[in-house]
Amino acid sequence: MKFGKTIETSAKELPEEWQPYLIQYNSLKKNIKGIVEELEDTFRTLNLPLPLGETDSGEQSAYDVNHGNRSMDTCTDLETMTTTGMQLPEVVAYNIEKDSDGLVHPVIIVKIRRQPSNRRERIIELPDIAGLPKNTSIMLPSLANTDDSGSAESPAIENSSELEVDATQASAMPMPRFVDSTGDDDVFNPGAPLDTPAGGNVLLESRFVEGAEETQVTVRLQSDRMFFVQLINYIERTRTFEQAYTQQYSSNVNSLGSELTFVTSPFKHDFQIWREIFRLYMDADVWSHAEGDLRPTNTAKEGQDRFSKFTQHIETIGLAGQFRDPLSAKLLVSFYKLNSELTYMKLLQEMNELATRKIIKKHDKRTHLIAKTQFPQLISFDTTTLTRALIYTVYTELVGVVPQINDYMCPMCLNIAWRPLRLECSHVFCSRCVVKASRCRMFNCPVCRSKDAIYRAGVTNVDQALLNFLKLYFPKEVKERQRDIQQEITEEETGIIKSMQSRGKPCIIM
Incomplete structure (x- = not known):
């Protein structure tokens, strides 16, 4: 049975007024489909392969080359990236951030590193292509022929880059900017954030590190954020109910x-x-x-x-x-x-x-x-x-x-501690066990080994308050214990008399 059905069946065991505080698993499951669609659309628009999640080593470094229905197109894009000096995305990170207001913001970060080259780049503003026919090809001038003064030579057709754009997406999403870097290392040039069709945004940032251009793509998916907001709302609502219920239950x-x-x-x-x-x-x-x-x-x-x-x-x-x-x-x-x-x-x-x-x-x-x-x-x-x-x-x-009798047992005989003696170490024993321990020359406390605690115990150590408590709450057990103690004393005295008679000594009483 699927978990959605399982949780619905288990929910029937709860009272009806408790059921609204269950996390709505099926509703959240439907939202995941929207996350997948927005993720694929965004990465397809950016010509980036989809992440494959964790690898065998636990790192998020795998990529999906054949995502969506554009497996051949994506392979071509990746081949183009490789032949032009652009490597595959090196790092993909997925972080769930929490701001000061307690709101969560899932962030996908992809870093792309271009091989070092002597080419200088400059900002190229793409024209507004809204309204152009679908799959319109735009010829971009190559940046390889820029001299030291910053002027570009007339681009040749064979050195031009062709960018194929789907015009149906152009109206809903602004075109990215190519950032011109001066060639100095560690120069950080943020690009303009881009809004995705689903309400998220994409930020392209480039900088030069050790002579190579590193581009960081930051993607914030609106559907992913709403998924976690909804899940946290379910949890917080349940927690509020539990706190109110705890107060009522305690009352x-x-x-x-x-x-x-x-x-x-x-x-x-x-x-x-x-x-x-x-x-x-x-x-x-x-x-x-x-x-x-x-x-x-x-x-x-x-x-x-x-x-x-x-x-x-x-x-x-x-x-x-x-x-x-x-x-x-x-x-x-x-x-x-x-x-x-x-x-x-x-x-x-x-x-x-x-x-x-x-x-x-x-x-x-x-x-x-x-x-x-x-x-x-x-x-x-x-x-x-x-x-x-x-x-x-x-x-x-x-x-x-x-009160339960188990809380008032003597640790030595495991019977009720009748005529309780509280030693100087605060441990309580019945008087009969203390007498036996003294006869056996066990002078230290059997529990904590406090030195001479039993040896120094006497009539003044009788806990009178506890004795009255035991007589009040355990009268039946106290009478049984008194009877057992008396019988035990009688048996000891009888044994002494018999042992003396066995040695030929007459009874001093008779």
């Missing part, structure tokens, strides 16, 4: 977070249900990778598939049906909606990025003007920063409202 997230704070109070029945929902949401890695760095997933479809599996799992285990507060059910629907909008935003950005890359590639292929390396420097097209900011907002304002 909706903050509003939902405020309501969640009420229903997720530790004194509410729905608190435990919401904590389980958000735990499953984190485990599903809907919008982040397993590393937990909140990097957006590769595609919008991948995120959508993960979110669908998450919602199906919630329905399967029946968590939504356990809510007692009707507001919780409504907030869960709003949470689903925010995640769906994230999918739409990611899809919109992916489609616009792909459409931009495809249309630039099509432009370069059809026109042989390489813009793929320059256009990204003019306007940035970032599809990750905005999505990452929205994902971060969801995680901090919504998921972070309900």
